[in-house]
Amino acid sequence: MNSNTKINSSSVILVSGGGRGVTAQCTIKLAQQYQCKFILLGRSQLAKTEPEWSQDCYEQAELKKRIMQNLIAQGDKPTPAKIQKVFNSLLAQREITTTISTIQQAGGQAEYLSIDITNSSALQAELAPIVQRLGKITGIIHGAGNLADKLIENKTEQDFETVYSAKAEGLESLLSSVEIAELDFIVLFSSFVAFYGNPGQSDYALANEILNKTACLLQRKYPSCRVVSIGWGPWDGGMVTPQLKKFFDDLNMDLIPLEVGAQMLVDELTYSHNKAAQILVMSSPIVAQPKQLNPELRSFRLRRQLTLAGNPFVYDHVIGGNPVLPAMCSIAWIANICEQLYPGYHFLSCSNYKVLKGIIFDDTLAKKYFLDLKEINKSDSGEITFEAILWSESTKGIPHYHYSTQIKIVRVIPLADTYKTFTLSQDPATLNLLPYENGTLFHRPIFQGLKRIINITPEKMTAQCYLNKLEAEKQGQFLLQTFNPYTADILFQCLLVWVRHFYKLGSLPLQVKNLEQFRPIPFDQEFYISVEIYSKSEANVYANATAHDAQGQVYLQISQMQVTTSERLNVLFLKNSCTEIENSTVIN
Incomplete structure (x- = not known):
């Protein structure tokens, strides 16, 4: 694996949410690897020194006791909420201080800036003197985020704004503070929730999906800048509470150890991967658990x-x-x-x-x-x-x-049977059969998966097949789910070839008695189709067809597949492109 990183000791990395939590662990790991410089952004205030009364105290009960005593000494009423607020602020300051110290011990440099990252003008103004000291910003890690978990009917506008602004508006503000074209990399901390969803996190899912889509756009617009949105699974730290840990444990999902996750980020920026703009990092996928069936028939x-x-693939499926x-x-x-x-x-x-x-x-x-x-x-x-x-x-x-x-x-x-009458015996006479020429089939490149006719007789036909993967944007409104209609279409194509070979007629699908799928017929993988003719007449042909691999393991089988034949189709099959489409055809 080759290194493709542009990070070195001169790199200056702008990190939102970088003073604490999992993002801080990632900055520390980068500092240990490259001794680079960081501008850490966060909401927490950082005092120059810790109050004397709290110094050298780390036991929670004792520290809260000292907070209470200090509030009383100031003439303030020490309510549990006030004590907890001071306690949380003190822990945040200690964590930020530890992050900066650890980065420096690793040979890097770090400056912390307490700021609302959604305030673009304030951020630009505060960054200017820091950039003067450290140098031009060369990379961004956007790790800031907020949670306001509630079922959607209980969410307020403020809940949504709190979650959305940190992710989406925060990113917009960060990007407006730099020259994007001059950056070496942009890393966005997204979440698996954007892909799978999660109860109470509709706003969090939406905000993170905006990061995912933005990463794709930025990667396309700035190809020299490495842009990636990482859909992290749950970390063993950060915003994962004990309650959430139990929830993930119930899903049999292991948490990402801080050390492991941080190293994965470093590796993503160091080595030549596929450069995908969006990736998921999880211990295992989430599998939907079927609920108990309601017996009512609905x-x-x-x-x-x-x-x-909206369906570009149909341009390759044109008749007349x-x-x-x-x-x-x-x-x-x-x-x-x-x-x-x-x-x-x-x-x-x-x-x-x-x-x-x-x-x-x-x-x-x-x-x-x-x-x-x-x-x-x-x-x-x-x-x-x-x-x-x-x-x-x-x-x-x-x-x-x-x-x-x-x-x-x-x-x-259920498990499929093996197709036992499969034969790879090549009939030399079929080598000259070219199914996509001279109007035998009307299908254009997207559907041209019939690669070789192995043998063809009045009773049977065997074909070797392979269909290139179809990009999601070309699948349009018919995105691949469990059933692959693009590879399955080749079963009908085989019967159309048989009809043309023996009857000199075009034919089209009419009906199917039963189609059973045991596993989807894949893209980018060789498979075979065996067709058995069992009835024919002037107007109709009936057959059984099976798609299987080289060992006869069945993907899909059709019984009593019927096509209708017509000489008129011979002419229509030759007109298999549409150079002009009337405006009325496209409904917006």
């Missing part, structure tokens, strides 16, 4: 607006000059919603799936699409079955039905 109606601009929603995407649409209704459950199967009227991104694209879900079965063994219909409404109020199916989600995916 119904849902969900609305969605589809746009061409018009982008068309792939059938597998409609299954993913329904399956994803079912999973979201029941966290901890996973898509297992889709049965009696029918394409009633496909969705075309032309002037027929509806303003809204409706998904009606009806629970038809709930089992104590952990199975839920939904009846689903996707439809839209015409301008005259007439419903148009697009897809119907039944979806089953389960707590535990």
Whole structure:
């Protein structure tokens, strides 16, 4: 692993929240590694000397007794709240002093500035003389943060402002105090809460997600500056109270030791990693625990607006000059919603799936699409079955039905059987079959995962497949969840190739009796599809299809997959690009 750090003893690092807690431990570790300079920012006031009455006293009960005595001597009433406030202030000062002393002992330099970091003009004014002494700021660590944990219905505007301002407005203020283009690095202390959420921390999750997105923007705008937002899991220190420790213990989540976390930050800034602008640092992921099922069978109606601009992948799925929603995407649409209704459950199967009227991104694209879900079965063994219909409404109020199916989600995916009749025996005659040329298939690069036809007979076809990973922005409104519609689409492609080879006709998906997934078909990984034809006529072909790996371990299998054939499709398949899209097609 190569070092790519620009940090050295001349580096001047601006650190918010750097005098105390976990951020202080990180600055100490950097000082030990590079003997650099720090400007530590915090809210706590730092007295030049500690009061005589508290010196050399470290036992909590005795220290609080001395605080009480001092308040009485000053003619003040020593209430528990006042005693605790003085006690907390005294501990904060001691911790800041210890941080500065430890940095200096490591060979670094540190100056502490007590300031509200959200006050941009005050921060710039106070930093100016320090920069004159230490030198130009070369890096930023934004570790400041506040908590105001309450359920959202109990939060006040002040609660939100307290949490939000330290993170978001604090960062804005820090950035306005430096020349960003001249910085070597920017490190933002985010939280795993921005990714997973946490009860009572809606404002904290939002504020940290702003840090994550800002890091991505800054990294893109300033490529020579290393920018990273670290979504820390819970540390063994800082804002993690004993109550929170128990909460994380119940989740089987180990706390990050201070020494380990600090070293991880140093390593992130020292070595050549993938330079991702956002990373998560946790002992283990949080897995949603399924709640006990309510036996009541419920119904849902969900609305969605589809746009061409919001779904770039459909530009590679064009028939007759018009982008068309792939059938597998409609299954993913329904399956994803079912999973979201029941966290901890996973898509297992889709049965009696029918394409009633496909969705075309032309002037027929509806303003809204409706998904009606009806629970038809709930089992104590952990199975839920939904009846689903996707439809839209015409301008005259007439419903148009697009897809119907039944979806089953389960707590535990069963083990799959092995596909035993798989053969890699290459038929030399199939080497010249080029499925994406001459209109055999209309699919463009995003969907072109059919790499080689291994063999093809009137009864069977075997294909080698590999599909490059599709970036999230191109997946649009159909982000990959449990079911991968982009790789699953290749099962239908195989049957379309078989129809074209033996019938010289184009064909399109019509229905599926049953689709069962045991594990998602991955991107960037070789897999195979075996198709078995069991019935055919002039207008329709029926087949079973299985996606599996080289050892025959099944990803997904479809029984009674039906396509409809038509000579008219031969011409439409050749028109597989749309150079012009009418403005009316894109609904904003």
